[in-house]
Amino acid sequence: MSALALRRLSRTLQYGLLAAFFVFVATPMAVIVVFSFDANRFPTIPWGGFSLVWHRAAFEDPMIREAFVNSVLVGLGTAVASTVIGFSAAYLDFRHSFIGKRLFVFTVAIPPAVPATILGMAMLAFVSRIGLFGRLETIVACHTAVASSFAMALIRLRLDEFGRELEPAAWNLGASPAAALRHVVLPFCRPALIAAFFLSAAVSFDEFMIAWFVGGVHETLPVRILNQLQGQVNPKINAIGTVVLTISVVLVFLARRFTSLRPGRPVDGDDGDRP
Amino acid sequence: MTRPSIVETGPTVRRSRSLYSGSPATLPVALGLPVALWQAVFFLAPLVFLVVITFWQVRSFRLEPAFVLDNWVKILWSTPFHRALVYTLEVAATTTVLALLLAFPLAYTITFRLSEKLRDLVVALLVVPVFSSYVLRIYAWQVVLGANGVANSVLDAVGLPRLALLGGAFSLQVGLLTLTLPIAVLILVFALGGVDRTLVEAAENLGCRRRQVVTRVLIPAVRPALVLAATTTFLLAFGDYVGPLFMTGSKPPALSILVVDTVKSGSQWPRASVVGVSMLAVLATVFALGRLLASRRLRRRAA
Amino acid sequence: MTLPFVSLRGVDKRYPGHHAVRGIDLEIEAGEFVAIMGPSGCGKSTTLRLLAGLEEPTGGDILIGGENQSGIPAHLRDTPMVWQSLALFPFLNVVENVAFPLRMKRLGAGERRRRSLEWLDRMGLAGLAEREISQLSGGQRQRVALARALVTEPSILLLDEPLSALDAHLRVRMQTELSRLHKQLGITFVYVTHAQSEAFALADRIVIMNEGRIRQVGRPQDVYRAPANPFVAEFMGMNNLLRGVRRGGPAGSATIETDLGAFEVPSAVALAEDAAAVFVVAADRVSVSTDGAAPTAAASLAGTVLGLEFVGSTQTIFVETGGGREFRIQKQQHEIEALDLVPGRPVRLSWDPRHTWLLPETD
Numbered sequence: 001m002s003a004l005a006l007r008r009l010s011r012t013l014q015y016g017l018l019a020a021f022f023v024f025v026a027t028p029m030a031v032i033v034v035f036s037f038d039a040n041r042f043p044t045i046p047w048g049g050f051s052l053v054w055h056r057a058a059f060e061d062p063m064i065r066e067a068f069v070n071s072v073l074v075g076l077g078t079a080v081a082s083t084v085i086g087f088s089a090a091y092l093d094f095r096h097s098f099i100g101k102r103l104f105v106f107t108v109a110i111p112p113a114v115p116a117t118i119l120g121m122a123m124l125a126f127v128s129r130i131g132l133f134g135r136l137e138t139i140v141a142c143h144t145a146v147a148s149s150f151a152m153a154l155i156r157l158r159l160d161e162f163g164r165e166l167e168p169a170a171w172n173l174g175a176s177p178a179a180a181l182r183h184v185v186l187p188f189c190r191p192a193l194i195a196a197f198f199l200s201a202a203v204s205f206d207e208f209m210i211a212w213f214v215g216g217v218h219e220t221l222p223v224r225i226l227n228q229l230q231g232q233v234n235p236k237i238n239a240i241g242t243v244v245l246t247i248s249v250v251l252v253f254l255a256r257r258f259t260s261l262r263p264g265r266p267v268d269g270d271d272g273d274r275p
Numbered sequence: 276m277t278r279p280s281i282v283e284t285g286p287t288v289r290r291s292r293s294l295y296s297g298s299p300a301t302l303p304v305a306l307g308l309p310v311a312l313w314q315a316v317f318f319l320a321p322l323v324f325l326v327v328i329t330f331w332q333v334r335s336f337r338l339e340p341a342f343v344l345d346n347w348v349k350i351l352w353s354t355p356f357h358r359a360l361v362y363t364l365e366v367a368a369t370t371t372v373l374a375l376l377l378a379f380p381l382a383y384t385i386t387f388r389l390s391e392k393l394r395d396l397v398v399a400l401l402v403v404p405v406f407s408s409y410v411l412r413i414y415a416w417q418v419v420l421g422a423n424g425v426a427n428s429v430l431d432a433v434g435l436p437r438l439a440l441l442g443g444a445f446s447l448q449v450g451l452l453t454l455t456l457p458i459a460v461l462i463l464v465f466a467l468g469g470v471d472r473t474l475v476e477a478a479e480n481l482g483c484r485r486r487q488v489v490t491r492v493l494i495p496a497v498r499p500a501l502v503l504a505a506t507t508t509f510l511l512a513f514g515d516y517v518g519p520l521f522m523t524g525s526k527p528p529a530l531s532i533l534v535v536d537t538v539k540s541g542s543q544w545p546r547a548s549v550v551g552v553s554m555l556a557v558l559a560t561v562f563a564l565g566r567l568l569a570s571r572r573l574r575r576r577a578a
Numbered sequence: 579m580t581l582p583f584v585s586l587r588g589v590d591k592r593y594p595g596h597h598a599v600r601g602i603d604l605e606i607e608a609g610e611f612v613a614i615m616g617p618s619g620c621g622k623s624t625t626l627r628l629l630a631g632l633e634e635p636t637g638g639d640i641l642i643g644g645e646n647q648s649g650i651p652a653h654l655r656d657t658p659m660v661w662q663s664l665a666l667f668p669f670l671n672v673v674e675n676v677a678f679p680l681r682m683k684r685l686g687a688g689e690r691r692r693r694s695l696e697w698l699d700r701m702g703l704a705g706l707a708e709r710e711i712s713q714l715s716g717g718q719r720q721r722v723a724l725a726r727a728l729v730t731e732p733s734i735l736l737l738d739e740p741l742s743a744l745d746a747h748l749r750v751r752m753q754t755e756l757s758r759l760h761k762q763l764g765i766t767f768v769y770v771t772h773a774q775s776e777a778f779a780l781a782d783r784i785v786i787m788n789e790g791r792i793r794q795v796g797r798p799q800d801v802y803r804a805p806a807n808p809f810v811a812e813f814m815g816m817n818n819l820l821r822g823v824r825r826g827g828p829a830g831s832a833t834i835e836t837d838l839g840a841f842e843v844p845s846a847v848a849l850a851e852d853a854a855a856v857f858v859v860a861a862d863r864v865s866v867s868t869d870g871a872a873p874t875a876a877a878s879l880a881g882t883v884l885g886l887e888f889v890g891s892t893q894t895i896f897v898e899t900g901g902g903r904e905f906r907i908q909k910q911q912h913e914i915e916a917l918d919l920v921p922g923r924p925v926r927l928s929w930d931p932r933h934t935w936l937l938p939e940t941d
Contacts, residue, residue, distance in 0.1 A: 007485075014384040021381055025404055025457060028415035031425065035418065042423065085313055088306040096303050104307065107314040114322070115514020115558070117531040118551040122321035125328055125338075125544060145317040148310075168632050169665035171652040173726065174682035177302045179653070183681070187669045202406040209516060222410055229414055229521070241411040248407030256399055 029245055036238035058239035067224035068243075070136060074211070074220055075201040077140035078147050082200035083193055085144060086151025091185065093152075094159040095167070109153070111146040116209035119146070124213040134216030142210050147203040151196035154259060158192030195258035202251040205244070322555075328548040338544050346545040356533065356550065363513055363530045364557070369444075370451040370512035371505050374459045377452075378504060382463030383489070398464060401457045413450050413521045420446050442523055450518035455511050459504040466500030467493065499569040506565040510558055530554050583608035583643060583766055584629070584734065590637030591624055591790075598624040600790035601638060608733070611760050611767045613781035615774065617813070621790040622770045626736050629768065631655045643733065653682070658727035659736040662743060664719055666711045666726070673698065673707035676726045683730065697725040717748050724759070734766040741776060753779050774815065778802070786810050807939035808856050816861035816894075818905050821940070824849045832936065838900050841877045842931045849936070856937045861908040863933040866895060867926050868917050878928040881905060883919050895919060897927060 036055065040048030058064050089108040093101070111119065123142045124133070132138045166188070170180035186193070208222035215223060221244060228234055332341040350356050385397050404412070419425045420440035427437045440446055470493060478492045494501070512518075516531035525532045530550060537547040582605035591599040599621045606612050614622040627633045628640060631652035640647045647655060658679065666675050676694040685693075698707055701721040711719065720740065727735055737756075741749045757780055760767050771777050777784045778798045786793045786801065786809075793813075794806045805811035808819055822836030832845040834855050843857045865876075881897040884904065888894075893914060895907040905927060919925070 011388070014380065014388060017377075017380055018384050021377070021456070021460075022400075024453070025401070027419060028412035028453060029404070029407075031415040031418055032411055081313075085310050088310045092303055092307050092310075098303075104311060107319060108310065111314075111318050113510060113558075113562075115510070115531065115554065117514060117516045117534055118325070118554055119318075119321070121534060121538060121547060121551055122325035123317065125548070126321035126324045129324065141313070141317050145314060148313075163663060163665060165661050165663055165665040166667060168652070169659070169661055170667075170678070170682075172630055172632065172657070172659045173679040174653050174730070175678075176651075176653045179682060181302065183678075184667060188667075190669075199406070206406055206408050208408075208410050222408060225408075225410055225414075226517075229410070237411075237414060241408070241414070244408050244411060249403050252403045252406050253399070256402060 032238050032241040032245060035235070036242040038235075038238075041235050054235045054239040055242070058236040058243075061236060063219070064221075064224060064236070064240060067219045067221045070215075070218055071205055071221040074136055074139050074143060075204045077137070078143040078204035079197045079201040081140060081144040082147040082151040082203075083196045085148040086153075086196050086200070087155050087189065087193060089148065089152045090155035090159055091181075093156060094162070105152075109149050112149050116207070120210040120213035123210060127214060133214070134218065136215070136218050139211050139215050139218070139220065140204075142214050143204040143207055144200075146207070146210070147200040150203055151200050154196045154199065154255075155189055155192045157259075158189050162188055191258040195255045198251045198255035198258070202248055202255065205251065206248060325548050326552055328545050329552055331545050333543055333545060338542070346549045350546055350549040351553070355528075356553075359528050359530050359533045359550075360553070360557075362527050366444075366447060366451070366519075366529065367509050367513035370448060370455060371509045373448060374452060374455050374508040375501065375505055377456060378459035378463050379494075379501075381460050382467050383493075385460070385464050386467040394464075394468075398461065401461055401464075404453075404457050405461070409454055410517055412453050413517050416446065416450055416453065417441065417521050420449070442526075444523075446522040447518060450522040451512045451515060454515065454518065455508040458511070459508050462500050462504040462507065463497065466497040470496045502565045502569040506562055509561055513558060513561075514554065582606055583610075584768070585641040586625075586628075586638065587641070588638035589625070589628060589635050589640060591621075591628060591633060592636040598790055599628065599635070602787075602790075602792045604785060604792060604795065606766060606768065608766055609764050611757075611769065611780055611782045612785060613769045613771055613777035613783075614785045614787060615771055615777050615813075616787035616793075618772065619789075620787040622772075622787050623738055625787070626659070626738055626768065626770050629734075630657045630659050630736055656730070656732045657734055657736055658730065658732050659738060660723050660727050660740045662739040664723045664740075664743075666719060666723060668711055670711075671707070672703065672709050672711065672714070672722055675711065675722055676729050678726060679730045693729055694725075697729050698722075701725045716744055717752065720744065720752055721755075728763070732765065734768065737767065737769045739771055740769075742771070742773070749776075756780060786813060788813070804935065805858065805937065807937055807941060809941075811856075811858050811937060816906060816908050818859045818861060818864070819856055819937075820859070821854070821856045824851055824853050824855050826851065831931070834936075838879060838903065841934070843934050843936050844932060845936050847936075847938075854940045856940045857934050858937060859929050859934050861894070861906045864905070864907040864927050864929045866897075866907055866909065866914060866917065866919070867928070868919075868923065869926075876928040877931050877934075878926055879905070880924065880926055883921050883923045883925055885921055886919060897925060899927070 034047075037050050037052065038048050039051035039053065085108070089105060093105050120142075127133050127138050127142075132141075162185070166184055167180050170184045171177065175183060206222065208220070208226050211220045212223045212226060219227065221240065225237060225240055225244075228237055328338070329346055330342045330344070332339050332343055332345070385394055389397065417424070421427070422437070422439070422441065424441070426440055430437055474492055474496065475488055478488045483491060514531055515529070516535060519525060519529040519532055525536075528536065531554075534547045534550050534554075537543045537550065584604075584606035586602055586604040588601045588603060589599060590601045591597075602621075602625070614625060616622050624633065628635055629642070629647075631647065631650060631654075634648070642655070642657070667678065670678065673691065673694050676697055677690040680690040680693060695704075695707060698704060701724060703718060703721055703725065706714065706718065711722070714722065723740070741752050744752060753776060756767075760780075767780075769777070769780060781798055783795060784798050784801055785795045788809050794801055794810045796804075801810065802814055805814055805817065808821075811817045811819055820834070820836045820838065820841065822834040822841075824832050825835045825840065827833035827842060827845070830844065830846070831842050832849050832855065833840050833842050834857055841857070843855075849855060879899050881899040884896040884898050886893055886895050888911075891911050893909050893911055895909065895914070897905045897907060899905050907927065917925075
């Protein structure tokens with residue numbers, strides 16, 4: 001085959017693979033959304049006609065409603081706590097050096113690398129021991145321990161663009177270290193803080209393993225789904241699924257909106273960076 | 276005459292030698308202490324406790340402190356554990372290989388064949404599934420691949436025979452790849468995007484053809500990212516619970532399933548912890564291997 | 579006698595592995611424009627940071643306005659600085675940047691704005707108050723940085739190579755502005771630079787540092803004409819140094835025997851016999867001739883032309899003399915046109931001994 005034809009073939013294969021990949025990624029989500037509006041009880045082809053019955057049923061189910069509220073509360077709590085912890089860790093990593101710094105940063109960064117099953121089990125064992133089992137606050141605390149890793153990463157990346165001299169300049173102009181933090185560092189990190197907030201919320205909203213172990217009677221939405229799935233297949237799942245997916249998508253898009261991270265391009269620099 | 280500076284006589288709790296000295300260490304401590312405490316209580320302590328429990332006993336459904344090696348012996352020597360370990364390792368290794376084989380060409384296409392705008396869009400679209408409900412997506416695959424599922428309905432409609440897609444290695448890999456492939460692709464897209472284009476141009480200038488550019492320049496350049504993608508994929512596949520649960524009905528059981536089942540039945544915490552800690556040990560080894568691979572300088576082959 | 583406004587006494591700064599400032603003493607009068615110069619790593623920026631309180635000295639005292647600054651953290655000192663990178667806050671607009679120090683002093687919003695706008699006006703930036711920093715040109719940003727540092731009406735302004743990031747013509751313009759500003763405000767300026775031309779153009783006095791020590795302090799013209807030691811002499815550029823030992827000589831001068839010959843150098847101070855000595859021949863005091871002749875009363879050397887460098891109307895001629903030593907001669911273009919100097923050409927260098935001088939220190 002000529003070189004040109006070979007190249008055309010390889011191009012076609014590449015694009016084909018990419019398209020197949022997107023079908024692969026999109027299929028699960030499409031299936032859920034589509035069949036949540038299917039009047040049929042069992043998701044098969046042909047479709048049973050458009051209907052909102054399952055959405056209504058899901059909405060009317062008190063356990064689902066409660067789970068949803070729990071998810072929102074836990075998500076909000078996690079978002080706030082993770083952003084605070086993530087920021088503190090990122091800032092300390094950026095500005096200071098001290099003994100044990102590597103270990104310090106490591107303990108914040110590593111939790112997502114521990115399989116959720118093991119972490120959940122460990123957390124359950126421990127919080128039971130200290131009497132914190134079965135509370136929403138506990139789920140928030142455990143989720144935060146994991147989500148702050150993402151928050152820290154986002155904020156640390158933003159701080160990479162922070163000119164090394166901006167803080168000393170602020171001190172030089174009369175700002176105490178705390179004032180400089182409040183008036184210079186935080187405003188600069190604002191986009192990353194917002195992104196971290198939404199991303200932590202998304203992480204928490206999606207997390208089911210730890211919530212399942214630690215939450216006890218308090219189910220978050222993914223836990224409710226998991227429990228429901230272990231019973232019989234219930235078309236309400238699709239409806240919940242659509243809502244959950246929509247919320248996750250919105251949260252992730254919001255988070256992305258506030259990060260300037262792009263592949264293959266150096267991250268935007270700001271004036272004030274040392275040349 | 277030397278006088279100790281303010282920094283050297285700072286508080287001993289956390290002595291911080293900041294980039295510009297002259298400020299007391301109260302702020303860093305105020306920021307750092309909550310973080311350290313939080314992670315200590317909700318992350319480190321549970322894991323340490325997990326290891327501790329492996330030496331405890333369960334007497335009449337109650338967990339009691341002790342120091343026995345029974346649990347370790349029982350589990351490490353048990354056939355179900357061996358089987359589950361081998362099985363999970365196999366599965367995770369398969370997923371890793373598949374993910375790498377697929378992710379690299381995909382990332383290559385995305386980075387080099389798409390316009391910048393399109394690339395950004397693709398990345399945005401890929402980030403979404405990473406952070407949105409894995410449980411639901413697994414359930415959706417169940418719907419698609421089931422005996423009466425979407426796939427088979429389509430095959431029916433076209434007149435082809437039905438396939439038993441669910442319940443075997445195929446569906447399991449589908450599930451695990453749903454979890455891991457987007458992440459692997461994203462890692463490689465970022466890495467390939469960061470490769471200095473002048474390296475590629477220089478290679479072409481020196482006579483490398485497309486395939487050689489890929490193998491001789493690109494792959495070595497993104498070796499750390501490849502290792503990261505591989506370790507992340509392995510990590511996720513190895514520890515997954517929902518995938519094996521829904522895609523193969525826990526037959527055979529993966530390690531995570533073993534853990535949960537052991538806990539559910541008779542609250543055998545110590546035994547479950549042994550499995551858990553063993554899993555962590557395996558993962559730590561894989562992680563260490565990965566770091567070795569990423570940093571070791573490639574031995575030069577004879578030209 | 580007025581007390582100096584800034585006083586550094588035995589100020590020392592030691593880092594693990596690096597002794598940045600070695601016990602320096604310096605006094606700066608109120609209203610003076612002092613430039614601190616030196617090669618990279620000489621400690622000039624560290625000294626400035628010590629003044630600002632961004633570092634604490636490991637020894638010695640710093641007094642500003644008679645008050646010992648030790649223990650006073652950076653944000654409580656009134657030593658605003660203009661940074662090399664300007665360090666303007668990108669998330670604040672122009673007037674907000676300028677108002678920042680006033681905000682830290684808890685001034686009311688109205689008062690802050692009024693004073694900031696006043697300063698923007700003075701710096702010729704009226705109308706740019708609401709602009710974003712990214713929308714300004716390099717020169718405009720410079721002036722915002724200056725306004726921000728001066729808005730609190732401090733008695734001292736620190737400047738850390740503020741012009742080095744600007745291109746040449748802008749730099750010259752800003753130099754004039756800084757000079758004008760200094761005269762207008764009458765406050766003390768402490769200016770760190772590595773560019774001689776800047777220091778010479780702006781400063782009342784210059785301080786030359788090397789390896790953490792002050793090597794010479796004085797008015798620019800004095801330091802240029804009478805360097806105190808070999809380092810300063812070479813740092814100032816167009817000087818030729820010859821080292822040797824004293825071997826007698828008539829009253830009022832010393833004969834210094836070097837490896838290139840013996841030369842007579844005026845010496846007001848009695849130098850011991852056999853003592854080591856270094857004397858300077860300024861590059862623009864050396865004559866070149868191609869016919870081997872030299873005025874009888876002159877000291878002279880034979881050499882070969884190595885190369886020429888042309889800067890404006892000045893030619894710098896590099897000549898290799900005995901022992902591989904390089905001599906630098908500076909002449910106006912028209913003076914040497916007729917000589918047709920090309921690399922390899924043998925020449926005779928000569929100078930009037932009265933135009934040389936002994937360096938007080940040999941190190």
